[in-house]
Amino acid sequence: MNPLISSFLAINPPYWVDTLAKIGIGLVAVLLPTGALVYLFLFKMMSFMQSRLGPMETGPYGQLQLLAEFGKFLQKEDIFPSKADRFVFAAAPFVVLVSTFMLVLVLPGGPDTHFVDLNTGIYFAMAVSSVSVIGILMAGWGSNSKYSLLGGIRAAGQLIAYELPLVLSVVGVVIMAGTLNMKGIVAAQADFGVWFIIPQIIGFFIFMVAVQAELTQPPFDMPVAESELVTGYLTEYSGMRFLLFFIGEFATAAVFSAIGATLFLGGWTVPFVDINAEIMDYIGPLVLAAKMVFIAFLIFWFRITYPRFREDQLQRLAWKFLIPLSLFNIVVTAIFKVVF
Amino acid sequence: MTTDINAEFDITNNEQLRYIAAQAADARVNVELETEGMTLNIGPQHPATHGTLRIVARLDGEQVISAEPIMGYMHRGYEKLTEVRTYPQVTTLINRIDWVGSFANEVPFILAAEELMEVEAPPRAQYIRTALFEMGRIANIMLFLGDMAVQLGGVTAIFYAFRDREFVLNQIESATGGRFHPNFNRIGGVKDDLPAGWIKETKSSMQKVRDFCDEMEDLVVGNEIFQARCRGVGIIPADVAMAYGLSGANLRGSGVDWDLRRDADSPLAWKDLDWKVWTHPDGDSFSRYWVRLQETREATYMVEQLLDGLPAGPVMAKVPRIIKVPAGESYVQTENPLGAMGYYVVSKGELTPFRVKIRTASFSNMSISPWLLEGVLVPDIATILASLYFILGDIDR
Amino acid sequence: MPKLPGMLVGLGVTAKTFIKTVFPDGPLAPPAPSKGAHTVQYPHVKEAPPERARGVIALHHDNCTACMLCARECPDWCIYIEGHKELAPPRRAGGKPRQKNKLDRFDIDFALCMYCGICVEVCPFDALFWSPEFEFSEMKIADLLHDKGRLADWMETVPEYPAYEAGAEVKIKKLPSPSS
Numbered sequence: 001m002n003p004l005i006s007s008f009l010a011i012n013p014p015y016w017v018d019t020l021a022k023i024g025i026g027l028v029a030v031l032l033p034t035g036a037l038v039y040l041f042l043f044k045m046m047s048f049m050q051s052r053l054g055p056m057e058t059g060p061y062g063q064l065q066l067l068a069e070f071g072k073f074l075q076k077e078d079i080f081p082s083k084a085d086r087f088v089f090a091a092a093p094f095v096v097l098v099s100t101f102m103l104v105l106v107l108p109g110g111p112d113t114h115f116v117d118l119n120t121g122i123y124f125a126m127a128v129s130s131v132s133v134i135g136i137l138m139a140g141w142g143s144n145s146k147y148s149l150l151g152g153i154r155a156a157g158q159l160i161a162y163e164l165p166l167v168l169s170v171v172g173v174v175i176m177a178g179t180l181n182m183k184g185i186v187a188a189q190a191d192f193g194v195w196f197i198i199p200q201i202i203g204f205f206i207f208m209v210a211v212q213a214e215l216t217q218p219p220f221d222m223p224v225a226e227s228e229l230v231t232g233y234l235t236e237y238s239g240m241r242f243l244l245f246f247i248g249e250f251a252t253a254a255v256f257s258a259i260g261a262t263l264f265l266g267g268w269t270v271p272f273v274d275i276n277a278e279i280m281d282y283i284g285p286l287v288l289a290a291k292m293v294f295i296a297f298l299i300f301w302f303r304i305t306y307p308r309f310r311e312d313q314l315q316r317l318a319w320k321f322l323i324p325l326s327l328f329n330i331v332v333t334a335i336f337k338v339v340f
Numbered sequence: 341m342t343t344d345i346n347a348e349f350d351i352t353n354n355e356q357l358r359y360i361a362a363q364a365a366d367a368r369v370n371v372e373l374e375t376e377g378m379t380l381n382i383g384p385q386h387p388a389t390h391g392t393l394r395i396v397a398r399l400d401g402e403q404v405i406s407a408e409p410i411m412g413y414m415h416r417g418y419e420k421l422t423e424v425r426t427y428p429q430v431t432t433l434i435n436r437i438d439w440v441g442s443f444a445n446e447v448p449f450i451l452a453a454e455e456l457m458e459v460e461a462p463p464r465a466q467y468i469r470t471a472l473f474e475m476g477r478i479a480n481i482m483l484f485l486g487d488m489a490v491q492l493g494g495v496t497a498i499f500y501a502f503r504d505r506e507f508v509l510n511q512i513e514s515a516t517g518g519r520f521h522p523n524f525n526r527i528g529g530v531k532d533d534l535p536a537g538w539i540k541e542t543k544s545s546m547q548k549v550r551d552f553c554d555e556m557e558d559l560v561v562g563n564e565i566f567q568a569r570c571r572g573v574g575i576i577p578a579d580v581a582m583a584y585g586l587s588g589a590n591l592r593g594s595g596v597d598w599d600l601r602r603d604a605d606s607p608l609a610w611k612d613l614d615w616k617v618w619t620h621p622d623g624d625s626f627s628r629y630w631v632r633l634q635e636t637r638e639a640t641y642m643v644e645q646l647l648d649g650l651p652a653g654p655v656m657a658k659v660p661r662i663i664k665v666p667a668g669e670s671y672v673q674t675e676n677p678l679g680a681m682g683y684y685v686v687s688k689g690e691l692t693p694f695r696v697k698i699r700t701a702s703f704s705n706m707s708i709s710p711w712l713l714e715g716v717l718v719p720d721i722a723t724i725l726a727s728l729y730f731i732l733g734d735i736d737r
Numbered sequence: 738m739p740k741l742p743g744m745l746v747g748l749g750v751t752a753k754t755f756i757k758t759v760f761p762d763g764p765l766a767p768p769a770p771s772k773g774a775h776t777v778q779y780p781h782v783k784e785a786p787p788e789r790a791r792g793v794i795a796l797h798h799d800n801c802t803a804c805m806l807c808a809r810e811c812p813d814w815c816i817y818i819e820g821h822k823e824l825a826p827p828r829r830a831g832g833k834p835r836q837k838n839k840l841d842r843f844d845i846d847f848a849l850c851m852y853c854g855i856c857v858e859v860c861p862f863d864a865l866f867w868s869p870e871f872e873f874s875e876m877k878i879a880d881l882l883h884d885k886g887r888l889a890d891w892m893e894t895v896p897e898y899p900a901y902e903a904g905a906e907v908k909i910k911k912l913p914s915p916s917s
Contacts, residue, residue, distance in 0.1 A: 048758040049751040050499035051775045146380050150402070150718065218493050219565050227491040227722040230386065305559070305751045306744065307566050308493030310719045311402060429812040432853035464904065496751055503775045514787030517867060523853045531858070533905035535789065559750040562743030652904030 022115060029104050033254040033289060034247060035066050040293070041300035042250075049304050073246075076239035081144050084236065088142030093237070093244035095135030100248050102128040103255045108183045110268050110284030111276045121182035122174065125259060126167050129214065132252065133159045136223070136233055139245070143236040151232020154311055155216060155223035161318040162213035162220075168326035169206035172333040173263045176200065186267035190275045195266040199336075202329045204264045206322055208295075211256045212302060213314065215249065219306035220314055253299060254292065261291035358715040362405050377405060382721065384413045391732025393706075397713070397721065404721065407713035409706055414736040422696040427453055427527060427663045430693065434683075435521040437700060438734040441480030441677035443472045443512065446525040449696075451607065452672040452685040453527050456665045460607060465529035465655040470609040471646040472512065472524065473674075474639045475542075478549055479508045480677035481589075481636045484729045485553075488629055489560045491726035492569050497560050504552040507545035514538060527663055529656035539647045546640040553637045561630065570626035574712050574724035577623055584711070585704040588679025589635060590728060593628035595621040600675035608674070613645050625727035632729070664691055678702050678734055702734035788896040790869040791852045794845055795895050796888035797913050800864035802838045807856035807865060815849035816856060817842060843885035848878045863913060868894040 013021070043065060047054030055062030080086055106121040108114045118124050133156055140152010173196050174180055177188035189195050197204050213220035224232035234245055261267060268284030269275045309317065383394035392413035398405040418437060422430045434449055435442045447469060454460065461469070486501025509519045515534055516522035524531050560566050576586070581594040591598055599617040601610040618634040620627035667689040673682030679701025686695040705728050712724055760766060761773035777784055786792060803820030819842040824834040857865045868891045875881050898910050 045755065046495075048770060048774070049755045050496050051503050051754055051758055051773075052499065053770055053774045053776055053778070056778055146378060150380075218495075221493060222719065225493060225719065225722070227493070227726075228382070228718055301748060301751065304496055305747045306494055307489055307560075307563065307569065309565055310569055310717065312717065313568055425812055426810070428855060429810070429853075432812050432851055432855065435853075500754075506775070510787070513790055515789070517787075517789040517791040517854060518852065521852065523855075531854075532789075533907045534902040535787075536900040536902050538902055555750055558743075558746045560747075563747050564743050567743075650902075650904060652906070654906045 026101060026104055026115065029107075030101060030251045030254070031247070033258070033292060034251040037254050037257075037293070037296050037300075038250050039063065039066055041296060045297070045300060046304050070243070073239055073243040078240060079236070079238045081236045083144045085142040085144065088138045089236075090241070092135045092139035092142060093241045093248065095138060096132045096248040097135075097244050097251075099128055099131035099135070100251045100255060102131075103252070103259070106182055107255070107258050107262065107288075108186060108267060108284075109288055110281040111183070113268075113281045113284055114183070117183060118181065120180045122170055122185065122259075122263070123180050125182075126163075126170060129166075129252070129256075130159070130163055132248065135248075139237070140233040143233070145236050147229045147231075147235045148233045151223045151225075151229045151235070154229075155233060157311070158213060158216070158220065158223060158314060161315055162210045162322075165206050165318060165322035165326050166210035166214060168323065168330060169203040169210060170263060172200050172203040172326075172329050175330065175333045175337050182262055182267070185263060186269060187275060189266045190269050195264060197264040200264060200329075200333070202325065203333075204260075206326045206329070207260055207264070208298060209317075209322060211260065212299060213318070215253050215256065215299070217253070217299060217303045219302065219308045221308050222311050222314060225308060253296060257292040257295040257299065258288060260295045261288060265291045265295070267291075362400065362403055362715045365400050365403070380718075384410075391735075393730070393732060393735065395709070395713075395721070395725075397718075399718065402718045404713050404716050404718065407710055407721070409709050411703070411706065411735050414732050416733075416737065418737045419696055419698055422693055424692060426691045427665060427693065430696070431525055432521065432523045434698070435518075435523055436733060437698065437737050438480070438676065438678055438681075438702070438731045439520055440483050440731060441476040442520055443476035443516070443522045443524065444480075444674070444676040445681065446523070447473055447608070448672045448674045448676075448681055449683040449685070450525040450527055451674070452670045452683045453663075453665055453687075454607075455670040455672060456668050456685065456687055457527060457659070457663075458666075459528045459657050459659055461529040461657055462654050463609075463651045464533075464653045465657075466607060467609045467646050467650050468515075468530050468534060468655065469525065471542075471643050471650075472515065472522065473608065474643045474646070475508055475512055476522075477677040478636055478639050478643075479505055479512065480731075481632050481639075482508070482549070482552065484632055484726075485556050485560070485629070485636065488726045488729075489566070491722045492566060494560065494563075494566070497556065500552060500555055500559070504548050507548050511538065511542045511545050514541075526656065526659075528659035529654070533655050539650070542647060543644055546643055549640050550637055553633055556633060561633065567626060569719075569723055570624065570629060570727070571622075572624050573716070573720050574625045574727060575623050576708065576712065580708070580711070581623070584708040586679070586708060587701050587704065588675065588677070589628055589631045590679065590705050592617065592619045593631045594623035595619055600673060600680055604673070604675075606674065609646060610642075612649065613642050615642050615645075625723050628727045628729070662691070664689060665693070673699065676701060678729065678731060679705060698737055700734045700737055702730035702732075703737075706730050706735055786869040786871065788869060788899050789867070790871075791854055791867050792869040792871040793847070793867075793873055793891055794850070794857065794888065795866045795868045795891035796843055796885055797864050797866065797892055798840055798843065798885055798889055800862045800913060801840050801843065802862055802864075803840050803843075804838075804861070806859050806861065810855050810859045812853060812855065813849050813851055815846040817844040817846070840885065843888065844882050845888065846882045847873070848881040863910075866892065866895045866912070868892075869896065870894045 043054045043062065055065035058064040058068045080089060103125055105115045106118050106125050136155045137152050140148045173185060176196060176199065177185040179185060216223050224234060234242060237245060268280060268288045270287055378399045380397045380399050382397055384392040394410040395407055396410060397407040418433055421433055425433060430449060431446045434445045437445045482501045482505045486498035489497035512522060513519045515538055516524040576594045578594045578596050581591050581596060597617055597619050602617055615638055618631050618638065620631050665687040667687055669686045671682055671684040673680050681701055682699040684697035685693050688694040713721060758773040759768045759770050761769055803818055805818055808816040808818050820838050820840050822836055823839045825837040827834055854867060857867055870891055895912060897912060900909060901907055
């Protein structure tokens with residue numbers, strides 16, 4: 001029995017209805033924020049920051065542009081390079097997408113609004129997010145293209161390197177909250193008085209940098225560096241499979257923004273409102289979406305402004321700066337936790 | 341300055357060691373692991389080469405062992421075509437050599453023909469020529485200032501470059517009629533005088549260019565990532581730069597104070613102006629970017645000075661309606677946006693030139709790339725090629 | 738004042754452009770990105786090219802004598818002219834009939850044209866003009882061969898010659914009166 005369904009329908013649905021509803025809501029929960037982010041930031045904010053208007057013809061202010069893009073990609077031929085490893089090449093985008101969808105599972109949208117309430121929620125999220133590396137490596141290897149291979153290997157090196165600071169930056173939050181459960185972390189922030197972004201500002205900084213790198217967005221887009229590797233591991237993809245990668249990239253951006261909002265900005269809570277009030281089940285997801293948009297705004301702002309690091313520089317940044325800094329952050333957090 | 345024939349092997353220990361290390365690494369990998377390096381074909385269709393340049397790079401992992409540029413995919417045979425075009429027709433062809441700063445292409449050819457005909461354009465025409473020449477330089481280098489950032493992954497700078505370059509191009513268009521191919525020079529002067537109100541609008545567009553330069557300093561030059569990517573990458577020592585025949589900002593970026601606008605005896609109006617040649621001692625990619633940025637700003641002041649001091653008078657000297665250039669040879673080179681560009685015109689007294697040799701800056705600037713790309717990482721290829729700044733039409737003509 | 742890190746300054750540049758684009762009338766006025774952006778929505782909004790812009794070549798065929806100068810001077814020989822001689826009535830009563838060159842065909846292949854303007858410049862009878870009109874694209878490249886009727890239509894779009902900047906000694910030319 002899912003409280004989400006039962007609270008909306010006031011019935012106790014059979015298992016299969018429950019599952020279908022969860023899949024549907026999951027699709028919406030992934031695709032809707034993704035589309036919103038791409039439209040708001042990639043189409044519009046990027047255009048405005050560059051003194052132009054972006055798409056304007058499809059619908060009012062180009063709001064239907066995404067549908068047009070979707071239709072365009074669907075129509076395109078699904079090209080396999082002649083000597084590609086067909087199965088690996090074909091499966092790669094799905095591996096990436098699956099990891100994104102599994103991330104959404106643990107996101108709480110309210111006291112009772114969630115897909116699953118894992119005790120090890122944030123641990124699960126961090127673990128599952130690494131799966132996309134495999135998909136990217138598969139894409140790089142399966143394409144049988146030198147650009148793809150270089151891009152895939154760069155991506156693997158980068159994602160693994162930044163996995164560590166990402167996890168370590170979360171550890172600070174976990175120490176403060178004393179739980180791995182996402183809802184527990186939200187509740188701990190309400191108890192603590194301020195959101196964890198204030199005491200964990202270093203952790204938030206590391207989290208943002210690491211997320212930027214995990215998403216392979218500029219300034220960490222070396223794996224898809226279009227000026228030397230064409231588009232890296234995406235070079236040989238076309239049509240629907242390219243679209244899946246594209247959705248995977250921006251859906252991951254949306255989900256990581258939501259995780260960041262949950263960990264550092266108090267999740268679904270609003271100040272001065274009881275976090276377990278029944279109303280939060282309904283407006284909680286909206287609050288979370290608003291906070292997610294704010295974090296995504298930062299991510300895309302960096303993306304638009306900065307040039308990219310070189311491969312060795314970003315490795316150095318991860319291993320020599322971010323990881324020691326996050327370890328220091330953990331130690332300081334632990335000391336404060338014990339002392340106070 | 342003297343040049344050493346072995347200059348490429350004793351420049352800095354670092355370069356040499358890197359090269360030897362690359363060679364050794366390749367050999368070791370080949371022998372021990374029974375693997376081989378990878379040959380990466382960058383181009384001819386590739387986003388980094390903005391045109392059809394092909395670079396065959398031999399890689400060991402991410403390190404370039406050797407790289408060789410292959411040019412000529414866009415050869416259009418302009419040297420041969422000029423032999424069957426009359427002198428007025430030639431300018432319309434040579435507009436297309438360096439297509440982003442095309443006004444500057446016409447000037448050396450026209451000067452060479454004027455030298456053979458022993459006519460001199462009136463001072464007003466020389467001032468208009470020089471002003472448009474410098475505006476061509478601004479239009480050209482602004483594109484570089486944005487493009488370099490794009491090659492390094494910062495997408496926004498190029499939009500600012502295109503946005504503010506438009507003001508300069510509009511002014512070129514309203515004076516000459518063409519945005520990219522002005523075809524405004526004639527033997528003995530320029531085609532037409534300036535339209536009313538042009539000077540005022542040009543001055544305001546120059547102000548916008550200076551604002552753009554400030555913006556680039558904030559957005560690109562000051563950015564720590566940009567500096568990390570450019571500083572110390574692609575170092576050209578001064579003597580190597582001289583040995584390879586580099587010119588323009590690539591040479592000045594290596595600390596050589598050499599500018600044909602100041603150093604050559606030209607009938608154009610540069611000698612009447614108060615300006616400065618910018619150099620940077622480092623010789624790396626960053627210094628080339630920095631020198632070009634300062635040059636753009638300097639050029640805006642030069643245009644303003646030229647427009648303030650514009651003398652009254654005619655814009656055409658007396659030349660016959662049908663132009664026959666007397667027999668003889670002349671070579672004129674000017675400091676074009678990309679570097680020194682020269683035309684060697686041989687005339688036999690006919691309606692058409694007998695032979696024209698075109699010396700373009702990009703061709704010489706490109707020739708250093710095998711030396712420069714040895715031992716760098718793959719991402720640095722993009723940095724170095726972007727900082728050398730070539731226009732494919734200027735390489736292949 | 739300590740120097741801000743360049744990365745923060747860079748963020749400021751993009752944010753400033755964002756604000757300038759979205760709020761061109763100041764932060765309190767309603768957002769108007771269409772006004773703040775430097776681009777125009779082309780088919781709906783059109784920018785006027787300057788008067789001297791070399792858009793398309795217009796023909797005033799009363800003035801043309803089919804002298805072929807333009808066709809000969811064209812660098813890529815994209816002008817095709819045919820003409821014949823015919824007798825026109827005398828200027829004064831009782832005079833001899835005049836011989837006049839009548840223009841049969843005047844085609845310009847705009848697929849070949851390099852827009853250099855040499856034909857307009859060499860024309861000794863002021864029959865060719867530049868018009869800033871630029872919207873004459875065609876679906877097929879062969880359709881870019883425009884005949885004299887089409888070229889004459891563009892005469893209407895030719896602007897008057899603009900005045901010159903102070904200090905110029907060039908005379909301002911006049912457009913011929915529209916053909917009857």
